[in-house]
Amino acid sequence: MAMFPIRNADPMICSIEKETIMTTILRIDASARPGPAQATGEQASFSRTLADAVQQGLIAHHGAQVTFKRDLATDPLPAIADATIRGFYTPAEAMDDGLRAATALSDSLIAEMEAADILLISTPMYNFAVPAALKAWIDQIMRINRTFAYESGQFSGLLKGKRAYVTYSYGAGGYGDGGPMQSFDFMRPYLTMILNFIGIENVTSFAVEATTADADTVDAAMVAAIAGIERHCADAGAV
Numbered sequence: 312m313a314m315f316p317i318r319n320a321d322p323m324i325c326s327i328e329k330e331t332i333m334t335t336i337l338r339i340d341a342s343a344r345p346g347p348a349q350a351t352g353e354q355a356s357f358s359r360t361l362a363d364a365v366q367q368g369l370i371a372h373h374g375a376q377v378t379f380k381r382d383l384a385t386d387p388l389p390a391i392a393d394a395t396i397r398g399f400y401t402p403a404e405a406m407d408d409g410l411r412a413a414t415a416l417s418d419s420l421i422a423e424m425e426a427a428d429i430l431l432i433s434t435p436m437y438n439f440a441v442p443a444a445l446k447a448w449i450d451q452i453m454r455i456n457r458t459f460a461y462e463s464g465q466f467s468g469l470l471k472g473k474r475a476y477v478t479y480s481y482g483a484g485g486y487g488d489g490g491p492m493q494s495f496d497f498m499r500p501y502l503t504m505i506l507n508f509i510g511i512e513n514v515t516s517f518a519v520e521a522t523t524a525d526a527d528t529v530d531a532a533m534v535a536a537i538a539g540i541e542r543h544c545a546d547a548g549a550v
């Protein structure tokens with residue numbers, strides 16, 4: 312039992328404690344479409360809209376903050392090059408200026424992940440897999456001795472103590488458990504495995520399927536998906 316009532320606590324100490332325990336989110340979007348539909352007539356990105364709901368839920372219920380955002384569609388990342396790969400496999404003490412420059416982007420992207428408690432990724436299915444924009448990010452952050460290690464014949468993830476939320480959108484339906492399209496889903500199992508591989512075991516995903524169906528069907532699917540997200544975020548275990 313507390314010796315002193317909380318209301319007597321020094322407000323400065325409370326605010327320091329609050330800052331110290333703030334949950335930070337790194338948000339990464341991959342759809343080529345922009346966010347919620349605008350007056351300009353662009354079609355909304357369903358995966359981004361679901362991620363907005365996760366973000367709002369984590370902020371509203373847990374005081375989390377988005378500390379970094381990466382839009383892989385508007386700011387695409389370059390594919391890794393020969394020098395990038397050589398830099399990945401060169402020990403720090405043997406790096407020259409050229410290799411340091413070739414791996415500087417990877418360094419920044421990994422630092423963004425290391426600084427975040429939560430990764431919030433939104434992605435559509437393109438041709439049964441993640442979009443090339445997201446694959447370019449994956450190729451930059453999968454890095455030996457930085458995000459994973461290989462010792463004594465074993466791989467191990469190095470980004471421990473984090474969790475991930477991923478929102479997915481699929482144009483067709485039937486990708487869920489036991490569905491007729493499940494075996495064609497090279498997106499969700501792949502991305503979950505990538506996150507697990509680098510040490511992020513706690514991965515929660517939300518999906519909307521059949522986004523190319525008629526408007527009423529899509530609206531109902533989005534309402535149901537967002538309700539599920541809100542229920543999840545309201546739970547104390549969401550962060």
Ligand SMILES: Cc1cc2nc3c(=O)[nH]c(=O)nc-3n(C[C@H](O)[C@H](O)[C@H](O)COP(=O)(O)O)c2cc1C
Nearest residue numbers: 342356357358435436437438439480481482483522
């Ligand atoms: C280039 C491209 C490829 C696509 N490939 C698939 C596919 O393989 N399977 C599928 O179910 N939907 C596919 N779709 C449909 C998208 O997954 C669907 O429109 C989704 O809602 C897009 O996500 P967004 O709304 O966040 O942009 C594809 C769409 C595009 C533009």
